[in-house]
Amino acid sequence: MGKKYVIGVDLGGTKILTALADLEGQILQRVRVETGANEPAEQVVRRINTTVEQVLNEAQVSKDDVLRIGVGSPGPLNIKEGIVLFTPNLKWNNVPIVKMMSDALGLPVLLENDANAAALAEHAFGAGKGSSNMIYMTISTGIGGGVIINNQILHGFSESAGEIGHHTIMADGPVCGCGNRGCLEALASGTALGRYGREAVERGVDTLIGEMVEKIEDIDGSVVTRAAQEGDRVALEIVDKVANYIGIGIANMINIFNPEKIVLGGGVTKAGELFIDRILQTVEERALEAPRKLCEITFSKLGSDVGVLGAIAVALK
Amino acid sequence: MGKKYVIGVDLGGTKILTALADLEGQILQRVRVETGANEPAEQVVRRINTTVEQVLNEAQVSKDDVLRIGVGSPGPLNIKEGIVLFTPNLKWNNVPIVKMMSDALGLPVLLENDANAAALAEHAFGAGKGSSNMIYMTISTGIGGGVIINNQILHGFSESAGEIGHHTIMADGPVCGCGNRGCLEALASGTALGRYGREAVERGVDTLIGEMVEKIEDIDGSVVTRAAQEGDRVALEIVDKVANYIGIGIANMINIFNPEKIVLGGGVTKAGELFIDRILQTVEERALEAPRKLCEITFSKLGSDVGVLGAIAVALK
Numbered sequence: 001m002g003k004k005y006v007i008g009v010d011l012g013g014t015k016i017l018t019a020l021a022d023l024e025g026q027i028l029q030r031v032r033v034e035t036g037a038n039e040p041a042e043q044v045v046r047r048i049n050t051t052v053e054q055v056l057n058e059a060q061v062s063k064d065d066v067l068r069i070g071v072g073s074p075g076p077l078n079i080k081e082g083i084v085l086f087t088p089n090l091k092w093n094n095v096p097i098v099k100m101m102s103d104a105l106g107l108p109v110l111l112e113n114d115a116n117a118a119a120l121a122e123h124a125f126g127a128g129k130g131s132s133n134m135i136y137m138t139i140s141t142g143i144g145g146g147v148i149i150n151n152q153i154l155h156g157f158s159e160s161a162g163e164i165g166h167h168t169i170m171a172d173g174p175v176c177g178c179g180n181r182g183c184l185e186a187l188a189s190g191t192a193l194g195r196y197g198r199e200a201v202e203r204g205v206d207t208l209i210g211e212m213v214e215k216i217e218d219i220d221g222s223v224v225t226r227a228a229q230e231g232d233r234v235a236l237e238i239v240d241k242v243a244n245y246i247g248i249g250i251a252n253m254i255n256i257f258n259p260e261k262i263v264l265g266g267g268v269t270k271a272g273e274l275f276i277d278r279i280l281q282t283v284e285e286r287a288l289e290a291p292r293k294l295c296e297i298t299f300s301k302l303g304s305d306v307g308v309l310g311a312i313a314v315a316l317k
Numbered sequence: 318m319g320k321k322y323v324i325g326v327d328l329g330g331t332k333i334l335t336a337l338a339d340l341e342g343q344i345l346q347r348v349r350v351e352t353g354a355n356e357p358a359e360q361v362v363r364r365i366n367t368t369v370e371q372v373l374n375e376a377q378v379s380k381d382d383v384l385r386i387g388v389g390s391p392g393p394l395n396i397k398e399g400i401v402l403f404t405p406n407l408k409w410n411n412v413p414i415v416k417m418m419s420d421a422l423g424l425p426v427l428l429e430n431d432a433n434a435a436a437l438a439e440h441a442f443g444a445g446k447g448s449s450n451m452i453y454m455t456i457s458t459g460i461g462g463g464v465i466i467n468n469q470i471l472h473g474f475s476e477s478a479g480e481i482g483h484h485t486i487m488a489d490g491p492v493c494g495c496g497n498r499g500c501l502e503a504l505a506s507g508t509a510l511g512r513y514g515r516e517a518v519e520r521g522v523d524t525l526i527g528e529m530v531e532k533i534e535d536i537d538g539s540v541v542t543r544a545a546q547e548g549d550r551v552a553l554e555i556v557d558k559v560a561n562y563i564g565i566g567i568a569n570m571i572n573i574f575n576p577e578k579i580v581l582g583g584g585v586t587k588a589g590e591l592f593i594d595r596i597l598q599t600v601e602e603r604a605l606e607a608p609r610k611l612c613e614i615t616f617s618k619l620g621s622d623v624g625v626l627g628a629i630a631v632a633l634k
């Protein structure tokens with residue numbers, strides 16, 4: 001008799017979300033706990049294992065009926081060996097999470113980085129369903145992504161491919177957190193959106209942005225977005241600038257990968273209607289016509305479940 | 318009894334080079350003729366077929382011993398259907414070259430675009446040998462390339478992936494032939510090299526570049542390169558600028574694809590020793606450390622045979 005369930009674990013810096021799903025990816029039971037990122041890795045992994053036992057107990061499902069556990073984790077990882085190499089948020093260092101989980105739980109475990117897992121979620125269950133060549137681009141504090149080619153994640157030679165937020169689109173642009181200059185992330189992330197807002201207020205221009213916060217340091221991407229939604233001219237200009245850079249990044253991905261779909265997710269795209277017209281206009285002006293005409297640009301459909309659904313998609317691989 | 322030979326056809330705008338090879342890709346016989354690009358497609362394809370018969374006759378090899386014919390052609394193509402959609406150099410339009418050749422010759426024919434074929438040649442026989450994730454970047458009049466992922470060419474959704482010369486590295490850069498702004502090709506091709514040389518001479522700066530030609534329009538990439546080789550300061554500055562842009566393009570490819578090797582070919586890299594130090598310096602400054610440290614950047618080893626060896630690699634697939 002075949003196995004009937006999989007389990008997905010979305011491991012984040014602040015919370016762990018674990019879900020039991022059927023083989024179609026329907027979530028049947030979920031448990032959410034604080035990560036406790038300050039505790040040692042052993043303790044956090046024990047907590048993960050407890051959430052797995054919990055979803056099984058609550059759903060009254062036996063381990064014998066579980067095909068596999070998928071884990072989506074921040075990286076960098078060694079996926080083949082099942083090791084979290086390090087993660088700035090969790091302060092982990094060479095944690096063999098796959099072995100620690102499978103030894104304790106007696107179930108096979110597969111690891112994937114969170115951006116790739118989210119791409120697999122969109123591909124299996126979301127806006128990318130039905131496409132075999134797809135790019136998922138997440139725009140929030142940073143810009144990350146996952147590239148799917150012929151239904152497989154692009155891992156590259158040492159599993160660090162797909163850093164689409166870290167490609168230069170402005171040779172002499174601002175310094176990026178990665179050390180490069182003019183990365184897409186340095187120009188078009190939520191962090192950049194907030195920086196443009198603070199710069200505008202510091203220049204003393206007439207804008208709502210400064211009135212929406214107590215201190216100038218409180219201006220972030222969401223503040224600028226809200227000001228734009230209220231019709232503030234300066235905020236709208238900033239949004240237009242960022243949307244243009246996002247469009248350049250997307251046009252680059254179209255020319256390089258010729259994907260069938262590009263799915264946009266992350267906090268910044270929650271206000272997608274503010275950005276989308278300019279994004280599409282820039283893509284039309286910049287991408288090669290043949291691949292552009294066949295590429296659909298769309299928003300994530302999975303919302304805050306994208307992480308755990310990604311882990312489920314990994315388990316179903 | 319197995320087939321012992323393959324045939325490769327390198328179809329170019331000015332010449333056709335056809336070669337018979339063994340299953341290790343060793344060329345045993347070759348025929349080179351003018352393409353006659355002004356004649357109708359039917360006549361050019363008949364000429365190709367004649368070169369195939371010729372290499373067989375000269376090597377005294379029977380068609381029965383030939384596994385397959387590979388054709389490397391300028392594109393865009395429809396590879397699955399075996400059709401050359403159009404090529405600016407040949408003025409072809411929807412030419413079903415695979416059917417025309419296989420009907421006439423009674424042998425299976427596989428089509429691939431010339432840049433991808435060159436990537437396969439480097440992968441099978443040249444500087445990329447032994448790597449499963451490799452990028453071939455050719456820098457001559459334009460910048461093209463082929464991306465190999467897990468030993469397969471990246472074709473994308475509609476076979477137009479891999480246009481690595483047409484990704485923006487300078488958001489407000491010069492207009493490119495493709496209609497975009499600030500493409501790698503617009504900034505770092507042989508054409509750009511020549512343009513920078515002409516601009517320098519027009520500005521009236523003190524340089525050998527102008528003295529090496531009769532008319533300013535005669536300044537191209539090779540003139541600037543020769544002036545740099547003779548130690549001309551202005552030409553060296555131009556080479557440095559172009560090498561920096563090439564380095565930015567390579568750093569982007571490393572962050573996006575995490576390849577094991579990047580192989581540089583094309584006319585500009587014939588003077589590779591002029592460029593390589595600055596290329597490597599820029600890559601070191603700009604690419605993410607983990608994928609950069611594992612990526613070898615090297616020059617093509619196959620010289621002018623890269624095209625026909627690519628067609629042979631296609632036939633051996």
